[in-house]
Amino acid sequence: AQSVSQHNHHVILSEAASLELGCNYSYGGTVNLFWYVQYPGQHLQLLLKYFSGDPLVKGIKGFEAEFIKSKFSFNLRKPSVQWSDTAEYFCAVNPYGGATNKLIFGTGTLLAVQP
Amino acid sequence: NAGVTQTPKFQVLKTGQSMTLQCAQDMNHNSMYWYRQDPGMGLRLIYYSASEGTTDKGEVPNGYNVSRLNKREFSLRLESAAPSQTSVYFCASSSSIGTLMNTEAFFGQGTRLTVV
Numbered sequence: 001a002q003s004v005s006q007h008n009h010h011v012i013l014s015e016a017a018s019l020e021l022g023c024n025y026s027y028g029g030t031v032n033l034f035w036y037v038q039y040p041g042q043h044l045q046l047l048l049k050y051f052s053g054d055p056l057v058k059g060i061k062g063f064e065a066e067f068i069k070s071k072f073s074f075n076l077r078k079p080s081v082q083w084s085d086t087a088e089y090f091c092a093v094n095p096y097g098g099a100t101n102k103l104i105f106g107t108g109t110l111l112a113v114q115p
Numbered sequence: 116n117a118g119v120t121q122t123p124k125f126q127v128l129k130t131g132q133s134m135t136l137q138c139a140q141d142m143n144h145n146s147m148y149w150y151r152q153d154p155g156m157g158l159r160l161i162y163y164s165a166s167e168g169t170t171d172k173g174e175v176p177n178g179y180n181v182s183r184l185n186k187r188e189f190s191l192r193l194e195s196a197a198p199s200q201t202s203v204y205f206c207a208s209s210s211s212i213g214t215l216m217n218t219e220a221f222f223g224q225g226t227r228l229t230v231v
Contacts, residue, residue, distance in 0.1 A: 103160070
């Protein structure tokens with residue numbers, strides 16, 4: 001079955017530290033890839049997306065992600081986190097070629113940034 | 116610009132009661148989704164609809180039914196609520212060509228459901 005793995009369940013950083021959150025998926029075909037963020041008490045908002053083209057994708061609020069097809073990975077990075085980045089982050093994959101379209105989420109990474 | 120609208124925002128049910136969660140989108144999207152979110156488990160797909168008139172099961176469909184009433188609306192029904200269905204429910208929509216999305220999914224504000 002198709003799945004998405006986020007290996008970091010809970011990350012604690014100090015302000016100005018660099019961030020990298022891992023995301024791996026299990027599907028050998030064409031995929032669309034997404035990172036969403038959920039601030040406390042709110043719904044999911046898109047950080048960035050990859051459909052095709054340059055595998056290094058830039059999103060909002062200084063976030064970026066790199067699609068490495070050979071590693072089935074789409075890791076999220078930010079050079080310097082802020083307290084306001086405290087949130088839960090979800091990786092999601094849309095695999096192409098199945099019977100119908102799906103959007104599959106990972107279990108999420110809870111990021112706490114300490115001032 | 117409303118986007119995806121879900122009702123209600125909060126609901127408390129007794130075990131065995133039924134209810135319908137409503138979702139509507141105004142972006143002319145063909146695909147719609149229902150997810151549940153539980154701590155430590157991320158978002159799990161309950162049902163999805165690739166187009167008006169079609170619905171398919173996701174990862175956790177048991178205990179739920181859905182209706183794609185028209186292109187705008189996709190409702191989720193709990194026929195006999197159980198405490199295990201206590202969760203936050205999110206509706207989402209996207210545009211797609213075949214099985215490949217060509218927009219991101221846009222999410223509603225969520226429904227916090229408690230079954231006692």
